[in-house]
């Protein structure tokens with residue numbers, strides 16, 4: 001019996017709506033992704049409205065000679081995210097009659113690609129959207145792309161004299177560059193360098209909150225956080241600034257509880273605590289004027305709207321309202337004027353921006369063969385016992401049969417090891433065993449209650465589909481922290497998927513697999529996919545715009561993928577605006593310090609020796625060298 005019976009097929013009754021539900025696209029797609037009547041995933045880069053089929057985009061890329069895997073970026077989605085963020089804050093500010101401005105800043109570390117910075121500077125210009133830099137390199141990148149004197153440029157992270165000088169010079173050129181002090185020793189450096197360069201710094205202070213959020217990144221906040229100053233250190237900072245006669249430079253209070261905060265309650269607690277400290281600083285005589293609430297606005301990766309690490313129990317509007325409402329009530333109570341608000345949303349700004357597309361190269365599946373009805377008279381008794389299990393198996397005794405099957409199989413393995421059963425008997429036992437397990441997996445679909453030990457069967461029996469990508473390069477968080485990203489086929493959604501699948505990448509590292517997926521409302525151990533046909537089969541991994549691109553590594557020397565950017569105008573017309581070729585084999589070899597010219601010389605020497613010993617001809621040598629040289633220039637991924 002083929003395993004495909006694991007999923008009951010009934011193609012005539014299948015609809016694209018069922019596909020949409022199965023993959024949960026309506027839950028995590030946030031207006032940007034949907035399924036068309038033609039059974040293809042549609043991207044709506046402006047949110048709702050006109051859209052374009054991802055399958056059509058792929059065809060256009062292939063026609064242009066861009067191979068899979070490809071990271072697809074949608075500039076319009078980035079534009080839309082920035083717009084939504086500012087509009088949401090704008091509404092909350094109006095609703096609560098908040099007196100300050102909202103100014104977003106983009107934390108560069110979340111996706112540092114030049115294209116991302118350029119686009120954010122462009123799309124955010126209207127709102128004076130700024131940047132947050134955590135290192136010298138990020139600061140230089142920010143200064144080169146952000147020339148808006150109204151926008152904030154927030155400097156976090158450890159700063160040496162050079163970092164401080166860069167920021168002070170930006171200040172001299174009129175940029176609103178703020179140093180967020182992470183330690184008291186850093187303050188001394190800032191004071192000293194500003195005297196030296198004769199420019200007044202804008203100083204902020206990073207607060208260590210006692211509020212700690214749940215989720216993956218909760219260690220960024222809380223009293224044991226490694227970053228920021230506790231209240232007593234904040235007071236020391238004020239004293240030191242007073243002593244230096246520079247308290248007027250203290251204008252900003254910053255905190256960052258952590259990324260991907262799943263629970264709105266933690267967001268409220270943090271802002272209230274920070275407002276109290278802000279009031280304290282105003283009462284100390286600091287001019288203040290800006291409250292920077294850090295990042296943490298979460299993305300609903302699994303679409304469950306739940307208070308879990310891969311989701312969140314609030315939306316953007318609720319986030320803005322919660323912040324503004326709590327700020328107004330805390331500050332008004334203390335009669336302190338409303339400051340400008342900065343948030344450093346990274347993930348929520350760029351996650352939707354990119355989709356990783358790859359093709360499936362191959363599948364491996366359990367093939368269960370027909371079993372003999374009866375065995376030879378002289379067959380081993382244990383084999384007969386195992387076959388008897390097949391004959392009595394039904395839903396109501398499935399668990400018992402499951403135990404029996406394991407028992408007899410293990411006994412047979414023991415006998416085989418001791419030499420008392422033959423290879424053929426051992427092989428037949430395997431066939432019968434998998435037949436039983438497969439049938440149990442099919443039966444549990446009909447059972448009202450499925451015992452826990454049986455629940456893992458479908459995953460155990462799942463097909464493996466080999467995808468043309470590297471988990472380590474393109475989805476490092478899946479490997480490192482079990483991050484969930486929505487994954488689904490981008491076409492054939494009019495057909496019912498008939499296979500239950502676990503994905504493997506082409507590194508063939510046992511860690512290079514994905515076996516947790518986003519389902520309709522819950523996570524699942526297998527992904528329903530279509531059987532492979534002669535047509536190429538494409539999957540998309542969605543919401544990969546944040547944190548994935550530069551954390552990736554060169555596992556198996558699989559390099560950067562091709563990157564393509566598309567724009568869709570309001571009439572739905574598609575433009576391919578940018579192309580970045582992925583790494584070649586020579587590129588990745590040089591990253592790990594190979595001398596590729598030397599390598600070619602060495603291969604040539606090997607070939608010439610083969611010519612000398614007459615193993616190959618001189619013409620063969622030419623062909624060999626051409627192949628190696630073109631291999632060096634080629635893509636690191638599987639090429640058809």
Ligand SMILES: *Cc1c(COP(=O)(O)O)cnc(C)c1O
Nearest residue numbers: 256259260295296344345346347
């Ligand atoms: C990483 C980081 C951010 C971004 O957090 P998101 O959750 O991605 O919005 C913001 N601020 C600081 C200080 C950070 O370290």
